[in-house]
Amino acid sequence: MRRIAFLPVVLFVVLAGFFAYRLLLIQRGDSPSFIPSVMINKPAPDFTLPPVFAGTPGFSSTAFKGRVTLVNFFASWCIPCRSEHALLSSLKGKGFQLVGVDYKDQPEAVKAWLAREGNPYDVLVADENGQTGINFGVYGVPESYLIDKQGRIRFKQTGPFTPEAIEKDLLPKVAELNK
Amino acid sequence: MRKPALMLAALIGLYGLQILPALAVRPDEMLTDPKLEARARSIGKQLRCLVCQNESIDDSDADLAHDLRLLVRQRLLAGDSDAQVKQYLVDRYGDYVLLKPPFNADTLVLWLGPAGFFLLAVGGAVLFYRGRRGTGAEAAPVLSEDEIKRAKALLETDGEGDKA
Structure with missing residues (x-):
């Protein structure tokens, strides 16, 4: 019966351990504002979007078939997208096509921005009202979705890519999907 | 005798106005059918704005909340039931989009x-x-x-x- 006297201590240790665990996760980049995607391993939503630059091709979800694709939702008004931009340019020829979706943006604004910073995208389309974004489960920009040759979403990067995220998450996944 | 009562009623009415929650729903979003709009409001109150996370999409001024309010109304006009509208969003954003979490294994x-x-x-x-x-x-x-x-x-x- 005396053992019950240790119960508060045990509870305290359990709680303290749990809090320490959560703090450690946050230190490693987890954040309460991060919402895990439910779209992983589900087919990418159907969509057809018009190009940003007249005369270039648009993009439709049927074009996922047969190629690994990275769909990058971004906008010229999005500050974190700028830090990601240079990294995206370094991804040419890494085994996937890069589709840029300009999310809720002014065509003139994004054209001016890309003219200044360079255009890393193989295909660049506009999601003017954000409907396609909602169908992907986008809740902020930038967000990127890696889609396999069968058109299923296999990986999501929430927030801007970092060099570590590209090395550790994206490229290994791309290699796996290209096998 | 009736005048003070009227004054009191007016004061209570004014006080009520003051504590009305600040709805973010814009007049141009609203549906003309009051029944559908009422359903859209009741659904909107149950959906989480994923940007602000502790507000419903009806209370939030975030751009995404605005888009989701329009989407809810679109789905209602297309003939979806309340449950179907909510499921539509759960399919894309997960259970987290519901302010009241469902009872399941998670x-x-x-x-x-x-x-x-x-x-x-x-x-x-x-x-x-x-x-x-x-x-x-x-x-x-x-x-x-x-x-x-x-x-x-x-x-x-x-x-x-x-x-x-």
Whole structure:
């Protein structure tokens, strides 16, 4: 019966351990504002979007078939997208096509921005009202979705890519999907 | 007699206006059919704005909340039931988009945790008090005649000692 006297201590240790665990996760980049995607391993939503630059091709979800694709939702008004931009340019020829979706943006604004910073995208389309974004489960920009040759979403990067995220998450996944 | 009553009613009315929640729903979003709009409002109150996270999409000024309010109305106009509209968003954003989490395997701890802690506390209390009563009974064994005499003698001398 005396053992019950240790119960508060045990509870305290359990709680303290749990809090320490959560703090450690946050230190490693987890954040309460991060919402895990439910779209992983589900087919990418159907969509057809018009190009940003007249005369270039648009993009439709049927074009996922047969190629690994990275769909990058971004906008010229999005500050974190700028830090990601240079990294995206370094991804040419890494085994996937890069589709840029300009999310809720002014065509003139994004054209001016890309003219200044360079255009890393193989295909660049506009999601003017954000409907396609909602169908992907986008809740902020930038967000990127890696889609396999069968058109299923296999990986999501929430927030801007970092060099570590590209090395550790994206490229290994791309290699796996290209096998 | 009626005037003060009227004044009071007016004041209460004004006070009521003041504490109305600040809805973010814009007039241009609203549906012309009041029944559909009412359903859109009740759905909107149950959906989480994923940008601000602690506001419903009806309360939030975020751009995404605006888009989701339009989407809810679009789905209602297309003939979806309330449950279908909510499922549409759950399919894209997960259960997290619902302000009231559903009861399933992932939320078992969330829903049953408080009841579990309550039972733990009740169980702890029962064990604690039963334990106390147990030791109480052990501490009061029956005394023999001889022991009672000795105890009385001790108590008496103790009492005299106090007086001295």
